[in-house]
Amino acid sequence: MNRTEARKHLATYADGELEPELRRQLAAHLETDAESRAEVERWRALRRGIHGVLAREPAPAGLEARVRQRLAPRRRRIYTLGVPGLAAAAIALALVFWPRAAAATAVEAAGFARIHRSCALERRHDSLAVRDAQPVAALARLKQEFAFSVCLPDLSGAGYRLDGACGCGPSSDMRAVHAFYRSAAAPNNVVSVFSLRGKIKLCTCGAPCADCNCGQRHYHGGADGDVNVVTWDEGTCSYVFCGRLRQDALVRLADGVRLARLPRPADDPGAVLAQRP
Amino acid sequence: MVRADDKSFEALALPHLDLVYRVARRLARDEHEAEDLVQETYYKACRAFGGFQVRAFGIKPWLLRILTNTFLNRQARTRHAPRATDAQVLDETEAADADPAPPDLDYERLDEEVKHALDGLEPEFRSVLLLWATMEFTYREIADVLGVPIGTVMSRLHRARRQLTAALHEFARANRLGQVKTQP
Numbered sequence: 001m002n003r004t005e006a007r008k009h010l011a012t013y014a015d016g017e018l019e020p021e022l023r024r025q026l027a028a029h030l031e032t033d034a035e036s037r038a039e040v041e042r043w044r045a046l047r048r049g050i051h052g053v054l055a056r057e058p059a060p061a062g063l064e065a066r067v068r069q070r071l072a073p074r075r076r077r078i079y080t081l082g083v084p085g086l087a088a089a090a091i092a093l094a095l096v097f098w099p100r101a102a103a104a105t106a107v108e109a110a111g112f113a114r115i116h117r118s119c120a121l122e123r124r125h126d127s128l129a130v131r132d133a134q135p136v137a138a139l140a141r142l143k144q145e146f147a148f149s150v151c152l153p154d155l156s157g158a159g160y161r162l163d164g165a166c167g168c169g170p171s172s173d174m175r176a177v178h179a180f181y182r183s184a185a186a187p188n189n190v191v192s193v194f195s196l197r198g199k200i201k202l203c204t205c206g207a208p209c210a211d212c213n214c215g216q217r218h219y220h221g222g223a224d225g226d227v228n229v230v231t232w233d234e235g236t237c238s239y240v241f242c243g244r245l246r247q248d249a250l251v252r253l254a255d256g257v258r259l260a261r262l263p264r265p266a267d268d269p270g271a272v273l274a275q276r277p
Numbered sequence: 278m279v280r281a282d283d284k285s286f287e288a289l290a291l292p293h294l295d296l297v298y299r300v301a302r303r304l305a306r307d308e309h310e311a312e313d314l315v316q317e318t319y320y321k322a323c324r325a326f327g328g329f330q331v332r333a334f335g336i337k338p339w340l341l342r343i344l345t346n347t348f349l350n351r352q353a354r355t356r357h358a359p360r361a362t363d364a365q366v367l368d369e370t371e372a373a374d375a376d377p378a379p380p381d382l383d384y385e386r387l388d389e390e391v392k393h394a395l396d397g398l399e400p401e402f403r404s405v406l407l408l409w410a411t412m413e414f415t416y417r418e419i420a421d422v423l424g425v426p427i428g429t430v431m432s433r434l435h436r437a438r439r440q441l442t443a444a445l446h447e448f449a450r451a452n453r454l455g456q457v458k459t460q461p
Contacts, residue, residue: 015416016415030434039382042379045381045382046380046384046442049385049391050407050411051413054407056296056388057299057302057303059299060298063294063298067311070319071287071319116404127316127317152302166313175375179417
């Protein structure tokens with residue numbers, strides 16, 4: 001084997017992937033050709049080098065906790081405790097979470113605005129893979145993952161289509177779904193809708209905002225820069241609309257939806273679907 | 278191999294989180310997108326845990342299979358231009374040429390340059406190269422992970438190495454590093 005022929009196979013030889021006969025011939029050639037031997041070593045060094053570069057890439061802090069959190073609803077469905085275990089777990093959970101559920105969590109308007117800017121405007125963050133899905137199908141998809149009432153309005157009547165959803169929320173203490181909608185007529189107009197497990201008290205600069213009482217629901221409003229936020233409680237959850245729209249425009253959008261139960265079996269606590277009346 | 282139902286999903290899969298993130302980080306080229314990919318990978322894997330695929334592949338290759346498929350599907354959706362079969366056949370015909378040898382560099386000091394060169398590769402080539410380098414998989418194992426023929430793996434690896442080597446030669450030439458002589 002000459003060097004020109006050998007060079008066609010050096011990278012594959014370095015990977016240990018040559019057929020036995022060709023490998024034997026190349027090994028014989030390498031005995032006599034130092035330049036080819038050096039090239040084999042450079043291929044191996046390249047592989048080790050890439051491996052080393054990647055091994056030095058640190059994972060972000062808290063990644064494992066966030067992945068565990070993402071897996072949590074699924075894990076609850078997988079484990080079976082039996083009737084006594086379920087009863088004991090229910091009592092324990094009630095004791096642990098009942099006082100917390102009753103109290104509203106203070107959340108800054110800036111928390112929603114930050115997620116709106118980052119996930120909806122900059123990154124079009126769609127980790128829940130609902131983009132362009134019909135609301136009922138998208139809601140069914142979210143229901144597989146989130147065991148609380150998720151608000152997923154159909155804003156098509158107002159010219160908005162569903163553009164993405166993620167599990168980002170303003171507080172790590174509270175499960176959240178963030179869905180966002182883009183206006184077909186003005187693509188820069190994006191509205192975020194948050195569903196939060198538990199009730200919140202919307203704050204701006206640390207102080208509770210005044211109730212605006214501008215609709216049938218008891219809305220609270222806040223702002224962070226050019227992003228306005230309106231929120232209301234319904235049942236055991238809180239819902240939030242936010243975007244670079246005037247607060248009254250957000251309230252009109254929120255007023256235009258009502259929460260309805262997604263058709264599910266009777267034993268399923270069900271998610272809620274917001275629909276335009 | 279540990280059977281899927283012998284241990285919980287988390288006990289088996291979470292020890293590989295750093296590795297999955299590292300591959301995702303270089304596939305996606307963006308830390309936020311990489312974390313999205315990792316979360317979606319683990320979510321999908323958890324839902325499918327205990328099925329045929331995890332028993333067939335083993336947990337680590339299976340996680341990487343889900344990761345790369347999720348990434349490539351996202352890419353296809355973004356580009357609205359799935360890779361044509363004809364292009365894959367064309368790849369395979371090119372694999373007969375010799376790869377230009379890489380320059381003789383001290384890679385431990387060149388993290389950013391190597392990352393930059395990797396980021397410049399097409400997603401299909403990058404995924405093969407990452408599995409080749411980080412996992413030390415055989416070509417057959419890479420083919421199984423990606424669900425493509427072994428010839429496609431060889432051709433993509435050939436083209437990935439060719440592009441990567443060209444970028445590293447360019448860097449070495451610009452900085453007068455290593456052996457930059459191109460083989461005949």
